[in-house]
Amino acid sequence: MTAVIFPRLALIGIGLIGGSIALASRRAGAAGHIAVSTRTPETLRRAEALALGDSFHLDPAEAVKDADCVIVSVPVGASGAVAEAIGPFLKAGAIVSDVGSVKHSVVRQMAPFIPAGVHFVPAHPVAGTEQSGPEAGFAELFDNRWCILTPPPETDREAVATLAAFWGALGANVETMSPEHHDLVLAITSHVPHLIAYNIVGTAAHLEEVTQSEVMKFSAGGFRDFTRIAASDPTMWRDVFLHNKDAVLEMLGRFNEDLTALQRAIRYGEGDKLFELFTRTRAIRRGIVAAGQETATADFGRRPGAIPGSPPATPKKGS
Amino acid sequence: MTAVIFPRLALIGIGLIGGSIALASRRAGAAGHIAVSTRTPETLRRAEALALGDSFHLDPAEAVKDADCVIVSVPVGASGAVAEAIGPFLKAGAIVSDVGSVKHSVVRQMAPFIPAGVHFVPAHPVAGTEQSGPEAGFAELFDNRWCILTPPPETDREAVATLAAFWGALGANVETMSPEHHDLVLAITSHVPHLIAYNIVGTAAHLEEVTQSEVMKFSAGGFRDFTRIAASDPTMWRDVFLHNKDAVLEMLGRFNEDLTALQRAIRYGEGDKLFELFTRTRAIRRGIVAAGQETATADFGRRPGAIPGSPPATPKKGS
Numbered sequence: 001m002t003a004v005i006f007p008r009l010a011l012i013g014i015g016l017i018g019g020s021i022a023l024a025s026r027r028a029g030a031a032g033h034i035a036v037s038t039r040t041p042e043t044l045r046r047a048e049a050l051a052l053g054d055s056f057h058l059d060p061a062e063a064v065k066d067a068d069c070v071i072v073s074v075p076v077g078a079s080g081a082v083a084e085a086i087g088p089f090l091k092a093g094a095i096v097s098d099v100g101s102v103k104h105s106v107v108r109q110m111a112p113f114i115p116a117g118v119h120f121v122p123a124h125p126v127a128g129t130e131q132s133g134p135e136a137g138f139a140e141l142f143d144n145r146w147c148i149l150t151p152p153p154e155t156d157r158e159a160v161a162t163l164a165a166f167w168g169a170l171g172a173n174v175e176t177m178s179p180e181h182h183d184l185v186l187a188i189t190s191h192v193p194h195l196i197a198y199n200i201v202g203t204a205a206h207l208e209e210v211t212q213s214e215v216m217k218f219s220a221g222g223f224r225d226f227t228r229i230a231a232s233d234p235t236m237w238r239d240v241f242l243h244n245k246d247a248v249l250e251m252l253g254r255f256n257e258d259l260t261a262l263q264r265a266i267r268y269g270e271g272d273k274l275f276e277l278f279t280r281t282r283a284i285r286r287g288i289v290a291a292g293q294e295t296a297t298a299d300f301g302r303r304p305g306a307i308p309g310s311p312p313a314t315p316k317k318g319s
Numbered sequence: 320m321t322a323v324i325f326p327r328l329a330l331i332g333i334g335l336i337g338g339s340i341a342l343a344s345r346r347a348g349a350a351g352h353i354a355v356s357t358r359t360p361e362t363l364r365r366a367e368a369l370a371l372g373d374s375f376h377l378d379p380a381e382a383v384k385d386a387d388c389v390i391v392s393v394p395v396g397a398s399g400a401v402a403e404a405i406g407p408f409l410k411a412g413a414i415v416s417d418v419g420s421v422k423h424s425v426v427r428q429m430a431p432f433i434p435a436g437v438h439f440v441p442a443h444p445v446a447g448t449e450q451s452g453p454e455a456g457f458a459e460l461f462d463n464r465w466c467i468l469t470p471p472p473e474t475d476r477e478a479v480a481t482l483a484a485f486w487g488a489l490g491a492n493v494e495t496m497s498p499e500h501h502d503l504v505l506a507i508t509s510h511v512p513h514l515i516a517y518n519i520v521g522t523a524a525h526l527e528e529v530t531q532s533e534v535m536k537f538s539a540g541g542f543r544d545f546t547r548i549a550a551s552d553p554t555m556w557r558d559v560f561l562h563n564k565d566a567v568l569e570m571l572g573r574f575n576e577d578l579t580a581l582q583r584a585i586r587y588g589e590g591d592k593l594f595e596l597f598t599r600t601r602a603i604r605r606g607i608v609a610a611g612q613e614t615a616t617a618d619f620g621r622r623p624g625a626i627p628g629s630p631p632a633t634p635k636k637g638s
Contacts, residue, residue, distance in 0.1 A: 190540025221509025
């Protein structure tokens, strides 16, 4: 147990990320009272049933009252509206943060509504699963993952250090960079991968020559990995692409350029070029495993029956 | 234990797939003597150390002598040369099969060398991991996966049924289709997914604005899933693209068309189009999970420490 960092923590939005912050805070003892607010009565009821907080509010203004830290975990397109709603009710000296996958847009949307004397420290924990909603949260989500803080240069240093300590208590490693650099890094490590995963699943879904049943049956050849990513929350991801347009289009341009070169190598039978790339990419994976960001287990340890929730082995035929 | 289907089974090539066939055959009792042959003395020694067979041969002609079934598990570009080497030594009535991820090219390469009286039944078990070599094999690899047979119309029905029973004994479900249709189905469910995974990992590797260290640290945002696929065997995959060129280029053309439309939707801020696609793709994943081809476990069950080989949770800071 760490010392309590925030006697009162307000969570605005209580899906996969908000819910996991609640559970990880409890695990670490990093927060005292947790006030939870979300937009719909139904989600609020579910969060209450899961005991994700100590008080539950449909009105975010009520949740942030007296809070030492407010973390906004909503689709990035809703950041500005939330900031506007809570701005007048924030306590002097409070820290306001978020978890958005895009930072430049969030800063632009929220900053105008943060009153003087309140510390705005945007953040992005790079962690998640393809599931969404309060039930999807779990206390270990941030363990050994990275949380990126993007405070404007003039931000109070102590507020940044306090939020960094909070994320450390939740299990995360913390790094600081500018919102612009964040958006470029995430465009290639997260946004474009999601876009091409959504895209190939879409392409496969409306072929005439190959049935959907065939796509599903024979998905173990690689396709199924893409469907995990393409099962992520549609609202969240729509907002990511709309709000990180420039960096996504820039990285997508490079992806396309490289893909065109590969396509050409296939057309002209240039096996050496393919082999050279396919060898180089292995090194990147080794680096990711070494960095503790991935399991080295073959096929994600997805042998039938090997992990909870995996499909059982089929009864042997002819036995 | 099933009855012995092949008193003598010859495995030409003993990597991930050949090794798994050996282990799954033993588990099912589906083969009597297993003769193993591979090109390099070093791999043969490793296969022998793993006890993947009963006899070990550098000369494939020796391995196939008296074999009731010969399964060739080599990169598809080497299929023709292997068929030429073993053709004259095949027993009358024997079944010759393979495991190649491309079927039309394999048929074209191997068929001319299969003597009359020997049954050629091409096959493709749609299963694998990103690892390669004899040590990568395991007995459960084919459990509840699909094995596609692509016998020419004139093939002896009994031979096809026998090979189907063998794959059933190894845990697989069996389906039959034409080599051309197989190549189209696999182009979208396996080959293009691999190509775009290799491609994005390549793109990420040579950016100037984002360091390789950043790509690795922040890979949990989606990128790391692609690196698994992009860690697959380079020789195998070079051959797949060179030998399934037409179907891959066709499916890649559709992928590109769809990606251009998505890119345009992002540029013009058409959120509805993005949301509609991102919602549709979720249904495909549900279908794959329902078809038993994927685990429903969030993030592949990759919570820190939750599965063997996964990175441990980091020590909590500030605790």
